Amino acid sequence: MPRLTMFRSLLFITTLSISLYSRAQDVCPVIPAPVTAKSTNSNFLLNDRTVIVLQHPSFRKEAALLQEQLLKYTGIRVQMAAAGMNTAYLSARATDKNKFPALIVLGKKSGEEDAYTLNMNEGGVTIDAGGEEGLVYGIMSFVQLARLSNPKDQHATIAGWRIEDRPVMKWRGFMLDESRHFFGKETVKMLLDQMALYKLNKFHWHLTDAPGWRIEIRQYPRLTLVGGIGSSTDSLAPAAYYTQDEISEIVAYAAARQITVIPEIDMPGHATAANKAYPEFSGGGTPKYPEFTFNPGKESTYQYLTNILREVNVLFPAGMIHIGGDEVSFGSASWNTDVHVQKLMKQENLKSLVDVEHYFIRRMADSLQAINSKVLGWDEVTAAKLPVAETIVFWWRQERPEQLKNALDKGYKVVLCPRFPFYLDFVQDSTHISGRRWGKEFNPLRRVYEFNMSNYPEIKDNNRSQIIGFQANQWTEVIKSAERLHFMTFPRLLAMAEAAWSDPEKKDFAGFEKRLTKFIPLLQQQGLYVMESTKTTPEPLR
Numbered sequence: 001m002p003r004l005t006m007f008r009s010l011l012f013i014t015t016l017s018i019s020l021y022s023r024a025q026d027v028c029p030v031i032p033a034p035v036t037a038k039s040t041n042s043n044f045l046l047n048d049r050t051v052i053v054l055q056h057p058s059f060r061k062e063a064a065l066l067q068e069q070l071l072k073y074t075g076i077r078v079q080m081a082a083a084g085m086n087t088a089y090l091s092a093r094a095t096d097k098n099k100f101p102a103l104i105v106l107g108k109k110s111g112e113e114d115a116y117t118l119n120m121n122e123g124g125v126t127i128d129a130g131g132e133e134g135l136v137y138g139i140m141s142f143v144q145l146a147r148l149s150n151p152k153d154q155h156a157t158i159a160g161w162r163i164e165d166r167p168v169m170k171w172r173g174f175m176l177d178e179s180r181h182f183f184g185k186e187t188v189k190m191l192l193d194q195m196a197l198y199k200l201n202k203f204h205w206h207l208t209d210a211p212g213w214r215i216e217i218r219q220y221p222r223l224t225l226v227g228g229i230g231s232s233t234d235s236l237a238p239a240a241y242y243t244q245d246e247i248s249e250i251v252a253y254a255a256a257r258q259i260t261v262i263p264e265i266d267m268p269g270h271a272t273a274a275n276k277a278y279p280e281f282s283g284g285g286t287p288k289y290p291e292f293t294f295n296p297g298k299e300s301t302y303q304y305l306t307n308i309l310r311e312v313n314v315l316f317p318a319g320m321i322h323i324g325g326d327e328v329s330f331g332s333a334s335w336n337t338d339v340h341v342q343k344l345m346k347q348e349n350l351k352s353l354v355d356v357e358h359y360f361i362r363r364m365a366d367s368l369q370a371i372n373s374k375v376l377g378w379d380e381v382t383a384a385k386l387p388v389a390e391t392i393v394f395w396w397r398q399e400r401p402e403q404l405k406n407a408l409d410k411g412y413k414v415v416l417c418p419r420f421p422f423y424l425d426f427v428q429d430s431t432h433i434s435g436r437r438w439g440k441e442f443n444p445l446r447r448v449y450e451f452n453m454s455n456y457p458e459i460k461d462n463n464r465s466q467i468i469g470f471q472a473n474q475w476t477e478v479i480k481s482a483e484r485l486h487f488m489t490f491p492r493l494l495a496m497a498e499a500a501w502s503d504p505e506k507k508d509f510a511g512f513e514k515r516l517t518k519f520i521p522l523l524q525q526q527g528l529y530v531m532e533s534t535k536t537t538p539e540p541l542r
């Protein structure tokens, strides 16, 4: 090769590798992508001499979370600075860095509760946040970076970043249906761990439906003892449900991770399991959906359900209860011949079964208002004349955009969870066998990631602020093993997390996929069965 050509080739290779290197350095691997992230061109050495220093005493809980997360995911045993030593420690370290080991400072800054700044260099790490929420998000970004640095033997050399971050959407939700199949508290905690790592903050827990009632209610023990029997695939499965102690344990576990748990007690439809336990409150159903409804014509039904909601509201400090309200028409035909409902219709001048449905929902909303709980419901509740300031509507029927428009026109706050792309019980690949699809439609990773409000003409500049967030829903009619639950939930939940948190203008699927590649082994290390690629990952069919 002539010398000049060789020189040019070398120059080309050098330039290429420098530019590849600097590009790799420019892309912060964190999911969801932060608002801004700049490399500090330095490494932070995390080891078991690292200590945590608090600049605000109220951050003690978050410091404990950071310690626990680092131990769990990196094996590194970070300690707290001695009590009362915080300021002293900082000044002592400033004068003698050798004697005082590297540190992580949790500090407070002004601004939004959920905003944080993470700054890392050789000297230490600072996470400053507007409040506890932001602090936990900063901690999770740091934990991700620590995990991605291949920690070993009490050491991690973590590439430094300066990150300024806050979410675009306030509601970043995940719904799990445990009526169809019951998974139990270890699985729920695993899901909460994952939600926290990717900064999801609302766990919507679908605890009651036709196949089973899954939450202990002290006043009505048969709800679980009888209503808890069965599942979508085995009508004789032994009673499975959460005791109130377990509910409290899970609510506390979620709260430590800045996740609010919202229970769903579905009514007046999807009530079959409850009606098995207390048939006196059944409003009947149809041949295809027997005993599907509560009876809206009996005054005693309102007292019964109000008692249940009052107990539920004590267990969940969220101050919001989801009362479903979906698909009542599947079973409400029986109301046409029910004497109690017919009497109610005359008395209240209700002209149709839908009017009855709305009357019922309004009565239950009154019960919730009386206990200071917000009313959450599927988009069927939009026409029920609920109090605008106290209601959140979940738009799920993507084939009915007019429901979204109606909800927005009436002034409701709305969570977007349309079947396409946010129902994770739809298959994610054309070759998959088990799971839903509509004709040729299903929900591949890319479709979840690329969800963008600007594609919905119903959402305009003047109502955009009513959209409080996005949510992925996991229905479990055909998901009965933890392995299938993992497979159907991940990695799509990470795509949803980024769609909800990050700037939609900056979304880039190819970049996301590349970052995701690094996270797949981390999910697997935690025992999750996830699709790596359609070519190499067999679909678990049971």
Ligand code: ACM
Pocket: 326, 327, 378, 396
């Ligand atoms: C729903 O999928 N029935 C809300």
